Amino acid sequence: MEILFIKLLNMSITAGWMILAVILLRFLLRKAPKAIRCFLWLLVGIRLVIPISWESVWSLIPSSDVIRTDILYSETPSIHSGIGMLNQAVNPVLSESLAPDPYASANPVQILTYMAAMVWVFGIAVLLLYSAISYLRLRRRLFDAIRLRDNIWQSEKAASPFVLGLFRPRIYLPYHLCEPGISHVVAHEQAHIQRHDHWVKPIAFLILAVYWFNPLIWLAYILLCRDIELACDERVVKEMDQENKKEYSEALLSLSVPRHTIAACPLAFGEAGVKQRIKNVLNYKKPTFWLILAALLSCVVLAVCFLTDPPGLRFDFKENGMISASACDLRKSSGPSIGELKSGELEELSSRLMGISGAPQSDEYRDLTPFYYIEAKLADGSLIRINGYAPDSGKSDVIFRDKRYIITDSGFSAYVNSLCAGQDTLQEDPGNTEQMEKPKAPENNAFPTLDESVSAAILEHNKDSHAGGEYSCESHVTLATQPGERYSEEADTSVSTMEVYAMALYMEFQYDGTSITDTGGSHIPCVLSFDLDENGNYNLTNYWEPRDGSYYGPDIEKRFGRLPSKTAATAIAGAIDSQMHILAQTQRCYAQAAEYWQMDTDAFIGQLFDTILSSPAAASTPASYIDEHPLEFRELKYYGDATLRYIFSEFLTGGQTGLKGHLMRYVMDALIGGEALDLKAATGQEYFDAWKSSVQVRLIEEGAEQLEEEAPKSSLLLQMLGEL
Structure with a gap:
């Protein structure tokens, strides 16, 4: 539901640009045939109804994918409006207010999107129910109508003439009508039927009901209804003399009915913009050939510029191959490091660039200074420059033929980072499903357990895909296991198998003698397939990960959907909700790194508390001090049990009756979660003593x-x- 809502939201935004263009053309072509206006609105309807579009260099739409579906899983939520100033103004706010909190169990973007989708569905239901009730009430009022002739009926309940019905449209007239007004009214309503307006208006209302959240589409619907009436007026009066035009105008004036609501039906004779319609009728002149031609050309231009999407980045090196490339790393203290790419690396770069699909054009990162970049030269002399702005942010863009394109593929951004850092990137695609070479059995015959085999596979799989730290570790949560069998052609027998569905966290750290620093990693669901040999050893045969971006959710649902239905539902929820396990997994990785370096965690945690206490907060509450030091608080959370041991030791020593005691109680409650007491205590020491008891x-x-x-x-x- 959320993905569908985001898709329709993007479609409404792109259609919004087209609506603005049509409003401008309505003004410029105010003397052109009004039927042209209706055709312009038809193009808007096509933009709103058809979910696919074509790319064109003539497209004037800034971006067709303003809100990508990967925003549901992104660590830095952002929009890609195609307007650099707007992105720079909005994205920092989004990243700050909606970035997933590793301490929380839910992603705020996912929550907001789900709530918005529910409100959207409710709005559709209300509008459709309102329309259905209005239609049924009107039909009920007309049950005693009497046929005058053909499809023309009369009813004392009809306040003004109108057309009603989809398949057998009827013209309803009030009894008080008389000639010559009745002939003009019938001619107008027959024109509606001939133009199929009794179909156009309900379809337009249905589109409005789907996109009710966009005010521009409400405006478009109102203007469409007016243009339909103006076009019918023109169709009726184009052969009239001035005297008949006056009679027609008098009929409009006498039968005008004010409407204060927007409805799908009926098509009433005097319901929309009567004053403007009378003015157009009295001043109507047959348009010139050149005016009609200009109007038709405007329709063509509108279709080319707004029914198409701006072209994304596409590379094809078959005819214009890459002949050389160099990678530069500006992050090293010794100065820039520049290296030429070898033939194998050049081929891989070409392959990965050709795999980029739909990168939007944007100058959002123009003012940023890259930390590393790749420059490639093509056979025709043109250059490709790939900039990376920070390995942990995933920000990267490509400059090609004087245009910038934002790279939203986090896998490609990680590859660029690794290549510029001098790491070996020539490896198997992590998202493939090919069989991997079986690891050799350990020499000491101490075969690892399933959990140990999963840990080893995660470490091996991720070791070359990040910037590089002095120590790497992993933490995984097993979401489901699925034993089975497969036929082995090599052994000519059945082999026992085991699939492990897990949420894997891989982290790399550096140590400066005082504290550890997270230098990179990944947090992603995976499926590991093992064969079991006769000794009970687990041999990895396949390592699966979902693709990035809009493929992420569907890939998980498809792959995890192979599990039994009840197990699949729980496993899918655990895989898609990336915040469910992240804090506990991060704490385990920090604990491994601290143990690896024999770090004095008490000393460092004490420094963190001192830092938080050192600067005055806006208020004297512990929460205010935490708000002033979010990074230090995050570190206290990440050190997990080590932080708790420090706090317990301080409280067990006693005397923690000041601000530090309150602050330690705040951090302690955050770490022990449901084990905390609902207790008002004068000091942190008092609270801890009660909790210990x-x-x-x-x-x-x-x-x-x-x-x-x-x-x-x-x-x-x-x-x-x-x-x-």
């Missing part, structure tokens, strides 16, 4: 085994106390 009571009542399972943070305190 409650934990000791739980140990007596529930026992050690149950407490360890249900309250791991409470168990951590008991372990420090030597009571567990």
Whole structure:
């Protein structure tokens, strides 16, 4: 539902540019035949109804994909309006206010999109229900209508003449009509039927109901209704003399009915813009040939410029091949590092560039200074420059033939980063489904468990795909397992298999002697396929990951959908909601890195608390100090149990009755989650003492085994106390 809503939102934005163009053309072509205006609105309807479009260098639409579906999973939500100033104004706000919080269980963009989609569906239902009720009430009022002749009926309930009906349209007239007005009215309503307006207006209302959230489409619908009436007027009066035009105008004036609502039906004779219609009728002159030609040409120009999308970035090196390329890294303290690409690297760069699809043209990053870049020369002498602005942000763009294109493929951005950093990028595509070479069995015959095999596979798979740190580690959450069998042609027998559906976090760190720094990584669902040999060893045969961008969600649903239905639903939810497990996984990785370097976590965590306490906040509450130091608070969360051990030690020492005690209680509650107490305490020390007592009571009542399972943070305190 959310993806459909985003698709329609983008379609309404692109149609909005076309509506503005039509409004301008209506003014410029005000003396042209009014039927031309209706045709212009038909083009708008085509833009709104047809979900596919064609690319053209003549397109004047800034961007056809303003809000991409990958915004649902992006760590830095952004729009791509095609207008640099707008992107620069909006995107920082989006990234700051809607970026997924690693401490939260849900992505705010996903929540807002879901809520907006529900409101959208509700709005459609209200409009369609309103239209259906209005139509049925009108039909009920006309049950006693009497046929005058052919499809012309009379009713005392008809306030003004109108056409009603889709398949057998009828003209309804009030009884008080008399000649010559009746002939003019019938001619007008017959013109509606001949032009198929009794179909056009309901279809236009249906489109309005789908796009009700866009005010420009409401305006377009109102103007369409007016233009339909003006076109019918012109069709009727084009052969009239001035005297008949006056009679027609008098009929319009006498039968005018004010309408305060927008409806799909009926087509009433005097319902829309009567004053303007009378003016047009009295001043009508047959348009000249050149005016008609100009109007038709305007329709062609509108179609070419607004029914097509701006061309995205496309490379085809078959006729204009890449002859050389160099990669430059500006991040090194020793100065820029420039290296020529080898033939294999050149082929891979060409292949990856040809794989880029639909990168939008944008100058959003024009004013940024790249940290690294690749320059490639083509056979015709033209240059391609690929800029990377930060490995952790994924920002990169391509300059080609004096135009900039934003790269939204995070995999390609990571590849550019690795290539410029001098890493070996010649490897198998991580998203493929080809079989991988089976790892050799360990020499000591200590075959790893399934969980150890998954860990080893994640580390091996990711080791060459990031900027490079001194230490790498992983943490995975198993969402589902699926045992099975397959036939092996090599062994000519059935082989037991095991598929592991997991959410994998891979991180790389550096250490400066005091603290560890996250230098890069990935957090993505995966499916690992293993063969089991006779010794119970797990041999990896396939490593699957979803593709980026709009493919992400559908790929997960398709691949995880192979599981049994109940298991699949839970696993898919865990895979798509990237925030569900991220904090606990990050904490495990930080713990591994701290252990690897034998880091003095107490000293560093103490420094973090000192930093938070060092600068005054807007208010004296712990939350205010945290708000002033979000990075330090994030680090305290990431160190997880190490932070808790520091806090427990401080409280066990006693005397934490000041601001630091309150702050430690705030951090402690954030880390222990549901194990916290709902208790108002004068000091942090008082709160901790009460919490410790409650934990000791739980140990007596529930026992050690149950407490360890249900309250791991409470168990951590008991372990420090030597009571567990």
